[in-house]
Amino acid sequence: MRKLVLPITLLALAAATFTEPKPKATLLFTLKGHETRDPAVSRDGRRVYYLQDSTDLYMFDRTTGRSTHVLGNMLGAGANVAVSPANDRLAFSRYAEDGHAAQLWTVTLEPATGLPNGAPRRVSILRASAPVFSPDGRSIAFATPTSAGAQSIAVVPVNGGPERIVAETRGEIWPLQWVKTDTLYFGLSFGSKADFAKNGMYRVAVSGGTPQFIARTADWGQWPGSTPDGRFIVSYDSTWDSVLVLNASGKRLHAYKPSDREVTADVWFGNARAIGWKGHWISAVRAIDLATGKERVLSDTSAHLEPSWSPDGRQVAFIQVAPTALVIMNVDGSGRRKAAAARIPMPNTPLLWSPDGRSIFYRNNLTDGGIDIVDVATLRTRQIARMATAEPLPRWRADSKAILYGVVNGPENSDSLKKIEIREASLDGADRLLHSIQARCIGGAHCGKIVDDSLLATWSGATGDYAMTNFRTRAAPRIVYQRDATQQQPVPTFSNNGRWMVVRRQSKTDRRWSIEVMHPDGLARHSAQLAFGPAPGLMNAWVSDDGSQVVIVSHDCPASNELRCSSDENAIYRVDIASGKSTPVAVVPRVQRPVAGPWVSPDSRTLVYTRDIEARVEFYEVDYSEVFKGR
Secondary structure, three states: OOOOOOOOOOOOOOOOOOOOOOOEEEEEEEEEOOOEOOOEEOOOOOEEEEEEOOOEEEEEEOOOOEEEEEEOOOOOOOOOEEEOOOOOEEEEEEEOOOOOOEEEEEEEEEOOOOEEOOOOEEEEEEEOEEEEEOOOOOEEEEEEEEEOOEEEEEEEEOOOOOOEEEEEOOOEEEEEEEEOOOEEEEEEEOOOHHHHHHOEEEEEEOOOOOOEEEEEOOOOOOOOEEOOOOOEEEEEOOOOOOEEEEEOOOOEEEEEOOOOOOOOOOEEOOOOEEEEEEEEEEEEEEEEEOOOOOEEEEEEEEOEOOOEEOOOOOEEEEEEOOOOEEEEEEOOOOOOEEEEOOOOEOOOOOOEEOOOOOEEEEEEOOOOOOEEEEEOOOOOEEEEEOOOOOOOEOEEOOOOOEEEEEEEEOOOOOOOEEEEEEEEEEOOOOEEEEEEEEEEOEOOOEOEEEOOOOEEEEEOOOOOEEEEEEOOOOOOOEEEEEOOOOOOOOOOEEOOOOOOEEEEEEOOOOOOEEEEEEOOOOOOOEEEEEOOOEOOOOOOOEEOOOOOEEEEEEOOOOOOOOOOOOOOEEEEEEEEOOOOOEEEEEEEEOOOOOOOOOEEOOOOOEEEEEEEEEEEEEEEEEEOHHHHOOO
């Protein structure tokens, strides 16, 4: 289901000029250092019940502004919670006494405090999720699986008893809502692409019958669903592009596009008000002196994406996620400036400064992934390419007047033959195709990098071949290096000037690791044995422009006592290629994300990286009064 774990939310909706009105969101409280799931709320909106780390249930009281522990032992698939209309009982699903199969439980509450005044009891033998009380509080409806990917709606008395099947479906149900006394509304989602057109909002009589289709929506995009009075339905459209406002018959009344990181409603507590939540990680941007190991913090007040160095090594740029902005600052922490970024970069796509230091580009988060350019002097942003796939990773042309990028097309199956187009988008608005080739990609699209102004590197998981293609002369691909096709981490990295390539290689006999450094044509090859296993990553490792040094991130701790680390941390090493000596530089806690990069300054003296600090979940009241007015 939606929001089962706290995500690091990096994929935001596309920016646009929005049609008003939009709902008003007011921050209620922030949960720090924990994960959560979908909340429940009392009918008067005073009390918000939320799961903390999937194990405990807490209640936030808006009157007192405090959170109180309600219940423990909440583990179980689909541990959803519902509050009765009289605020005197909770219904929830959690594992049964034998530790298997999430079933329906209830506990009575003291209405004055909202806290339990009795012990929880199981009220159904069926597996259960998405519970909801009847308007009179006497019954509970819930979803129960009937086969793989299919659920039915069941109703049981609030104190337990025989269950009654109301309707059977071939999809998965969420959310489930009891509107008025005689109607159940529910979202239905299908895992098969052949059934995507059936994703939507449905309704069925409580007495039973065939569910009636109301409107098509995105899969798992039907929240918060029908308002308690049944007048409106709020859900996402089938493309996840807009939030729709429909009437009870499914007629579209209004639509709006949430801006980046804007909270959306999750559960109603009134006919125009709801509770919504969003989660993110606070992460610090830090710099490490590679000679001394000393660190300094550049930014630690928001969520951040990986940083990037200016060509002269004097400035660092990075994306601040909440609120979204591109930040440019001096490496000593001074001169901080922000450019509002309506579209954040796609994951694993770095910011890249132009060689002349005047511009920064990134691949944005539109549906097809475009290329955005930020002018460093004015901080103005504009898009110069409408579509660019995640790989091959784009790069600047050496004269800073154009971006070289790729578009990968072809079957979606793993290790499949794909067509790779290399395109050139100039700053004056021209966009042209330079060359197209076919390559066997790994796991979808992981098969290529643009090395310099004329070379494309591709690799195949099927054969272990690394090939270079000159897309200027349109020559045929030429194999420059081979390794065992079964080895892990096939993605190579390249120096900033494109003169050196690094391949992580694992021995077929003793499983020891080495790094192979060579020119893109496979010549001038050097090998350095590693006493540790390198971490995976599209940008791991960094190699200097003269090929003499490599900085690489590892999952393993150093054998010496120079650094202390555990299995939950990444160790960073500097490797001298001539001597083969590896020197541990730093240890980074692997809290939520492993270290990406590493990002080393042009003078090879300083490394910058992002470090997760703390999980944050923010809960909001979302008011739709202006949206519903006059409709």
